[in-house]
Amino acid sequence: AAGVIQSPRHLIKEKRETATLKCYPIPRHDTVYWYQQGPGQDPQFLISFYEKMQSDKGSIPDRFSAQQFSDYHSELNMSSLELGDSALYFCASSLADRGQRAEAFFGQGTRLTVV
């Protein structure tokens, strides 16, 4: 079965550079989430999209932006990178069926290292 695809798997950038992370959700899933997970920490919600529109925003820095395209893939753009941005970035997708089985499927993540 198709899963959530994230690319790249690993990314090394220098401070003040820009990075773009891509996510391809499971076909027919209408909701995409982005999470940031630092070493030894829980996943922190950044932003979500429902049917290509931003649906909620969490602790996403102003230096980051995201969008979902017509083919439902999503991109997280990160500018003016800082050392503290080094983390594992997960994308997840789900169906927004209220109250029902609400399984979010996670991609394998993109490990971003800022040097």
Place this chain on the structure above:
Amino acid sequence: GQSLEQPSEVTAVEGAIVQINCTYQTSGFYGLSWYQQHDGGAPTFLSYNALDGLEETGRFSSFLSRSDSYGYLLLQELQMKDSASYFCAVRSDTGGFKTIFGAGTRLFVKA
């Protein structure tokens, strides 16, 4: 705001039963999920409770009490491979659907 509390660490032996508790505070509550994450891996879904009561899936069961804002994950017949982090996560609708994770409970299973 939203907050979840769960123990940071639990240790148990193979074959035993362990319960990981989670209390939450949130608006627009829809349900409580549990995820398992091995080191370096992605969180994987274990269970979801939208209504009060117990949901059983093999060796894992999850319980929810909406009136107490409390849930737990019960792992039976522990195996070494169950050593991982376990996150409770609240699914809420506050103008948009999102899933907020707790800080995770690190489970160590000993032989």
